Amino acid sequence: MIMKFNNFVFEKKLEYFLYSINEDLSFSDFKEKVIKFLPNIKTKEQAKQFLLNIVNKFKPKKVFLYFLIKMILTINLLTTVEIFDIFKGTPYEIVVTQYKKFMKPKNEFIAKLFQRESSGRPNIVKKAGGYIGGFQFSKKALKDIGKGHITVNKFKKNPKMFSYQDQVKALSDYMKKNEYYLRDYMDYVGKIINGIEITKSGMLAAAHLVGQKKVKVFLSSNGKHDPQDGNGTKCSTYMSEFSGYDVE
16 A cells, blocks of 8 residues: 555656656756656656656657666666666667766776776785775775785785785675665765766765765765865865766
8 A cells, every 4th residue: 555655656746747847948957857856766667667758758869868867777776778678669779778888887987996096006005004906995995895804914925815806806895885885875966066976986986085984974064074085185086087987
């Protein structure tokens, strides 16, 4: 009964949303309306209904559809495959298949973080703070992903114990951890803070830099508090530099 009621409420809100948009709406106004509506979507079925109703309402420009797909994926409601299935056989199929070209791929995110953190040196050790490897994992980060046995001294003696491939896997695990810690802050995605569009990839990169708790401080203060790492690099810097990557 509760589910039926929730679906009824969603349908009514969706009707109101669709009524508020038209083909003459500017992209910025459309984007703002979508961002405001997205928190109403709670299930995959509602996400599918939302996307299909947008397409049926009017013929959206490609940039509109790209934006919608980006936002739906960002809040983890549908996978790229599921969205492809929705639009398969429609004129919008090509938009979904080209989605990877719209957002920078994950391997570029990894390569950039590798270069940014260690200048591409997988065996580097920074004694101050105890950061190791190409992605400069802290002792706390390693412990958080079950790699607490990898210490500075052990790694210095035998870098092979934590190879670059192992570090990439650890990075993936750490990003998943941070995404979980930041799950209640994902509604900031799409908002503009200090001139920076907040994206999931930017949030995860910033969490890697200063820790997820300090990312929460940055977001909840609307950018008034901009934490830094030990080198003076600001949270907002990584938010901006790593914006717009596909980190799924």
